[in-house]
Amino acid sequence: MTKVGIDSNLFERARQAATKAGFSSVEELITTAIEKELKRLGEADAEKQVADQLRGLGYIE
Amino acid sequence: MSLDSQIVIVSGLPRSGTSLMMQMLHQGGLTTMTDEIRMADTDNPRGYFEFEQAKKTKQDPSWLAEARGKVVKMVSALLYDLPATESYRVIFMRRDLDEVLESQEKMLARLSRPAAPRHQMKQSFAIHLDRLSQWLLTQSHMNVLEVNFNQLISNPEPEVHRIAEFLDHRPSVEMMINAIDPSLYRNRKPAVSDQ
Numbered sequence: 606m607t608k609v610g611i612d613s614n615l616f617e618r619a620r621q622a623a624t625k626a627g628f629s630s631v632e633e634l635i636t637t638a639i640e641k642e643l644k645r646l647g648e649a650d651a652e653k654q655v656a657d658q659l660r661g662l663g664y665i666e
Numbered sequence: 667m668s669l670d671s672q673i674v675i676v677s678g679l680p681r682s683g684t685s686l687m688m689q690m691l692h693q694g695g696l697t698t699m700t701d702e703i704r705m706a707d708t709d710n711p712r713g714y715f716e717f718e719q720a721k722k723t724k725q726d727p728s729w730l731a732e733a734r735g736k737v738v739k740m741v742s743a744l745l746y747d748l749p750a751t752e753s754y755r756v757i758f759m760r761r762d763l764d765e766v767l768e769s770q771e772k773m774l775a776r777l778s779r780p781a782a783p784r785h786q787m788k789q790s791f792a793i794h795l796d797r798l799s800q801w802l803l804t805q806s807h808m809n810v811l812e813v814n815f816n817q818l819i820s821n822p823e824p825e826v827h828r829i830a831e832f833l834d835h836r837p838s839v840e841m842m843i844n845a846i847d848p849s850l851y852r853n854r855k856p857a858v859s860d861q
Contacts, residue, residue, distance in 0.1 A: 647793070648793055648797060650790075651789065651790035651793035651794060652743075652790075652793070652794060652797075654782055654786065654787065654790040655743060655790050655791060655794040656743060657782070658770065658781075658782060658787060658790075659680065659741055659743055661774055661777070661779040661780070661781075662680050662770060662773055662774065662777070662779075663777070664680050664721075664741040664743075665721055665741060665743060665744065666721050666722065
């Protein structure tokens with residue numbers, strides 16, 4: 606397990622939000638948030654690569 | 667809603683059979699909107715059936731009114747640009763991604779343009795298609811029929827009947843089947859028995 610530093614106020618807000626939203630722990634909420642953001646970034650990269658390919662083939666401008 | 671007041675869109679990834687579908691619908695008796703700017707070539711010997719203005723729909727969707735009751739080809743990524751002020755029937759072509767990429771790579775080579783590594787492009791197209799499919803499910807102004815290119819070539823009749831039904835039996839089944847030329851099915855993935 607790797608440790609990551611996080612602002613204590615943000616951590617407290619995350620802990621309260623995790624309890625309210627039904628996460629089993631604040632770690633679960635943070636892990637979910639990171640996975641969601643990584644997926645979003647991956648999708649953005651993929652769409653850019655698709656757009657570049659379609660442009661190269663002359664199907665979009 | 668009547669087909670005459672809707673716009674039929676043929677979509678999919680480049681090299682997934684969209685030009686073949688346009689040819690089929692044209693031969694089947696539907697009116698296709700094309701401008702013949704992109705002429706037939708080695709990659710598409712029977713023509714591309716493209717309409718240049720479709721690429722600029724986001725900036726200028728005025729051509730859509732004229733497209734009611736007609737068929738227009740638009741590459742997958744452009745579907746996001748179609749305004750909800752019109753109603754659409756979308757025929758979405760699916761084809762084995764390795765065959766699509768094989769064909770696209772040859773086309774890019776002929777155009778002297780670079781191609782991204784196959785494995786990266788395959789993953790990106792898979793994400794693109796998945797996101798687009800999810801999005802299409804939420805678009806109440808779009809009815810979608812997915813057609814598998816590989817099945818269309820290997821066993822046309824059931825697929826062509828599905829297409830005719832989707833389009834209120836307007837296009838002729840017989841003429842659509844006649845438009846399919848298996849000799850144009852290139853960049854085919856080798857069957858297990860061929861390897």
